[in-house]
Amino acid sequence: xxxxxxxxxxxxxxxxxxxxxxxxxxxxxxxxxxxxxxxxxxxxxxxxxxxxxxxxxxxxxxxxxxxxxxxxxxxxxxxxxxxxxxxxxxxxxxxxxxxxxxxxxxxxxxxxxxxxxxxxxxxxxxxxxxxxxxxxxxxxxxxxxxxxxxxxxxxxxxxxxxxxxxxxxxxxxxxxxxxxxxxxxxxxxxxxxxxxxxxxxxxxxxxxxxxxxxxxxxxxxxxxxxxxxxxxxxxxxxxxxxxxxxxxxxxxxxxxxxxxxxxxxxxxxxxxxxxxxxxxxxxxxxxxxxxxxxxxxxxxxxxxxxxxxxxxxxxxxxxxxxxxxxxxxxxxxxxxxxxxxxxxxxxxxxxxxxxxxxxxxxxxxxxxxxxxxxxxxxxxxxxxxxxxxxxxxxxxxxxxxxxxxxxxxxxxxxxxxxxxxxxxxxxxxxxxxxxxxxxxxxxxxxxxxxxxxxxxxxxxxxxxxxxxxxxxxxxxxxxxxxxxxxxxxxxxxxxxxxxxxxxxxxxxxxxxxxxxxxxxxxxxxxxxxxxxxxxxxxxxxxxxxxxxxxxxxxxxxxxxxxxxxxxxxxxxxxxxxxxxxxxxxxxxxxxxxxxxxxxxxxxxxxxxxxxxxxxxxxxxxxxxxxxxxxxxxxxxxxxxxxxxxxxxxxxxxxxxxxxxxxxxxxxxxxxxxxxxxxxxxxxxxxxxxxxxxxxxxxxxxxxxxxxxxxxxxxxxxxxxxxxxx
Amino acid sequence: xxxxxxxxxxxxxxxxxxxxxxxxxxxxxxxxxxxxxxxxxxxxxxxxxxx
Numbered sequence: 001x002x003x004x005x006x007x008x009x010x011x012x013x014x015x016x017x018x019x020x021x022x023x024x025x026x027x028x029x030x031x032x033x034x035x036x037x038x039x040x041x042x043x044x045x046x047x048x049x050x051x052x053x054x055x056x057x058x059x060x061x062x063x064x065x066x067x068x069x070x071x072x073x074x075x076x077x078x079x080x081x082x083x084x085x086x087x088x089x090x091x092x093x094x095x096x097x098x099x100x101x102x103x104x105x106x107x108x109x110x111x112x113x114x115x116x117x118x119x120x121x122x123x124x125x126x127x128x129x130x131x132x133x134x135x136x137x138x139x140x141x142x143x144x145x146x147x148x149x150x151x152x153x154x155x156x157x158x159x160x161x162x163x164x165x166x167x168x169x170x171x172x173x174x175x176x177x178x179x180x181x182x183x184x185x186x187x188x189x190x191x192x193x194x195x196x197x198x199x200x201x202x203x204x205x206x207x208x209x210x211x212x213x214x215x216x217x218x219x220x221x222x223x224x225x226x227x228x229x230x231x232x233x234x235x236x237x238x239x240x241x242x243x244x245x246x247x248x249x250x251x252x253x254x255x256x257x258x259x260x261x262x263x264x265x266x267x268x269x270x271x272x273x274x275x276x277x278x279x280x281x282x283x284x285x286x287x288x289x290x291x292x293x294x295x296x297x298x299x300x301x302x303x304x305x306x307x308x309x310x311x312x313x314x315x316x317x318x319x320x321x322x323x324x325x326x327x328x329x330x331x332x333x334x335x336x337x338x339x340x341x342x343x344x345x346x347x348x349x350x351x352x353x354x355x356x357x358x359x360x361x362x363x364x365x366x367x368x369x370x371x372x373x374x375x376x377x378x379x380x381x382x383x384x385x386x387x388x389x390x391x392x393x394x395x396x397x398x399x400x401x402x403x404x405x406x407x408x409x410x411x412x413x414x415x416x417x418x419x420x421x422x423x424x425x426x427x428x429x430x431x432x433x434x435x436x437x438x439x440x441x442x443x444x445x446x447x448x449x450x451x452x453x454x455x456x457x458x459x460x461x462x463x464x465x466x467x468x469x470x471x472x473x474x475x476x477x478x479x480x481x482x483x484x485x486x487x488x489x490x491x492x493x494x495x496x497x498x499x500x501x502x503x504x505x506x507x508x509x510x511x512x513x514x515x516x517x518x519x520x521x522x523x524x525x526x527x528x529x530x531x532x533x534x535x536x537x538x539x540x541x542x543x544x545x546x547x548x549x550x551x552x553x554x555x556x557x558x559x560x561x562x563x564x565x566x567x568x569x570x571x572x573x574x575x576x577x578x579x580x581x582x583x584x585x586x587x588x589x590x591x592x593x594x595x596x597x598x599x600x601x602x603x604x605x606x607x608x609x610x611x612x613x614x615x616x617x618x619x620x621x622x623x624x625x626x627x628x629x630x631x632x633x634x635x636x637x638x639x640x641x642x643x644x645x646x647x648x649x650x651x652x653x654x655x656x657x658x659x660x661x662x663x664x665x666x667x668x669x670x671x672x673x674x675x676x677x678x679x680x681x682x683x684x685x686x687x688x689x690x691x692x693x694x695x696x697x698x699x700x701x702x703x704x705x706x707x708x709x710x711x712x713x714x715x716x717x718x719x720x721x722x723x724x725x
Numbered sequence: 726x727x728x729x730x731x732x733x734x735x736x737x738x739x740x741x742x743x744x745x746x747x748x749x750x751x752x753x754x755x756x757x758x759x760x761x762x763x764x765x766x767x768x769x770x771x772x773x774x775x776x
Contacts, residue, residue, distance in 0.1 A: 037765065037768055040761065059758040060758055062758070111751060115744055115747045119741070119743065119744045122740065123736070123737055123740050126736065151733060155737060
């Protein structure tokens with residue numbers, strides 16, 4: 001028997017405390033649902049009023065709440081999480097990690113470089129305009145021209161050296177690794193341009209390209225910064241797989257005393273206690289107590305599984321109704337959850353081998369441009385030009401073909417696709433994900449929580465019994481009881497409620513004893529004891545039956561029809577039993593379905609499809625889908641999914657609409673089309689501009705015009721994605 | 726030409742002032758939470774320093 005009081009015990013979050021400002025312990029929480037000043041003030045004031053809390057500060061943009069405690073002894077992270085839950089903002093503690101902070105520093109550096117480059121480009125232009133006028137026969141004496149050129153040099157050189165560092169460093173790193181990335185031609189081009197411009201200025205020539213060098217960096221930095229923003233958004237969207245595991249386990253010592261222990265220190269053979277509402281910390285054998293486990297996230301089963309002494313339970317399952325004592329059978333890193341985490345890791349590695357469009361373009365572009373520049377120099381020299389004139393033409397080739405348009409082509413498209421997806425409630429986690437999504441030709445759905453709503457809902461019955469039964473149901477964590485309580489709406493609880501694990505709840509309603517639970521528990525006989533029904537009855541009165549079913553999402557069938565209309569194959573893979581999967585598949589209009597799959601089985605199916613040449617989009621939400629999510633060519637998870645599954649997915653869609661899958665796919669296809677258009681444009685531009693530069697037809701004014709013109713064209717093309725439809 | 730030699734450094738200097746100002750705002754975390762800063766001004770009794 002488990003008393004109701006035990007239901008309120010929550011997982012221990014003290015493992016997430018870390019030293020904050022002034023050495024005081026701090027906790028970082030990811031808060032969902034805070035949107036306005038009202039939310040912010042409610043959360044900050046509520047948290048700051050808790051005992052032991054020194055300060056609470058919410059970042060509304062990222063949704064992160066930083067709570068600083070007075071000292072470790074009085075820090076109670078659980079109280080903060082419970083308060084936020086009560087206020088209506090579910091919160092998860094997380095470990096910010098070093099990666100995020102480092103990338104933030106990188107972002108600031110890019111912004112500062114961008115600002116310096118912008119300053120340099122504008123102020124160099126001030127002195128360049130008279131120079132350009134001079135090119136077109138306006139009055140500009142040689143003395144004035146040299147003064148202007150020196151001013152250009154004075155402003156542009158420090159700016160180029162400062163703002164170019166991200167490119168120079170990346171180029172140097174890649175050269176040391178004996179590879180050539182896009183930053184190598186950029187760095188060579190920019191530095192060579194500076195050197196040539198100085199020599200031209202000293203020799204009183206007319207071809208000084210100081211303005212080109214700095215505005216080139218400015219345009220390239222815009223692309224670089226957009227790319228970084230996308231990555232940053234991706235990283236902050238990712239949760240932490242470990243947040244899912246109970247961060248600490250409650251160990252029962254030989255003396256019978258309970259003690260909280262970090263998960264990593266739990267040894268095989270230790271005795272643990274797991275209370276209702278907690279997740280099972282490690283795989284274990286039940287010693288005493290009985291309960292029901294919610295395995296939905298582990299296996300995709302809709303119905304809770306009852307558990308008795310002598311049976312084995314898996315780490316990650318949610319304990320619903322009664323406290324149990326467990327004998328640990330595995331250490332944390334050997335448990336079922338950790339095994340799934342390794343599947344995810346393996347999938348992420350195979351996915352990181354994906355070569356993005358821009359990298360593929362760079363691989364072709366770099367050698368072509370460099371040989372063209374070299375050829376210009378050699379042919380020019382051999383063809384009777386002086387070495388100075390030949391070198392000038394080669395540099396003009398490098399400047400005019402510098403990959404501004406190429407560098408902007410993809411990030412500009414991806415950032416506008418990502419913001420359009422964001423408006424539709426879809427969070428994109430990386431630019432590469434968008435490219436992979438566009439290539440997909442086979443969509444694989446999980447059933448529970450993806451095609452269906454993932455929770456049982458009351459069907460059929462109505463009347464006064466619901467309101468009465470709901471008084472008992474409100475006291476239980478059982479999914480069917482929760483569904484009943486949800487159908488009845490808010491109301492009072494019954495008195496003296498006692499829950500019998502695996503059977504039901506009993507309590508007093510208006511002084512009469514009543515029971516809610518399995519047929520035999522309520523006394524309805526075991527005529528047709530289905531898992532998807534609850535019985536309710538007063539003592540001595542005939543019981544009433546409530547039936548439940550996991551409803552298909554309203555737009556599931558339509559979404560699948562739309563996917564099929566786009567020429568995609570659709571299948572369902574589920575860990576649930578065959579009959580509910582078959583029913584859901586038929587209702588959704590899918591012929592290809594598999595049931596009773598383990599997480600490894602799901603991975604195998606996805607691998608198998610991909611080995612046959614299909615590019616799979618996996619849509620799943622549970623822990624059992626994570627391996628498959630990580631292995632698939634692209635992956636989506638609903639916002640209601642586990643943080644860890646959202647972590648393994650490329651895209652996360654919020655809300656109840658499955659149609660987000662179709663929309664995301666369409667946007668990805670459009671983005672791919674626009675990116676290819678941009679590449680086509682950049683190639684066409686180079687085909688015209690490079691020969692012109694080789695023939696010596698380019699002057700500093702034309703170089704500036706061509707460069708900014710092509711970048712602008714590419715950006716405007718990318719913006720079409722925002723406004724379409 | 727004399728007036729040019731006076732105005733050119735002045736305009737560059739003003740530009741530099743702008744960059745320095747931007748650098749200062751960047752250093753003081755003023756772009757970390759644009760949505761929060763916009764909302765925070767509506768609250769009473771809140772300290773308005775970025776954290």
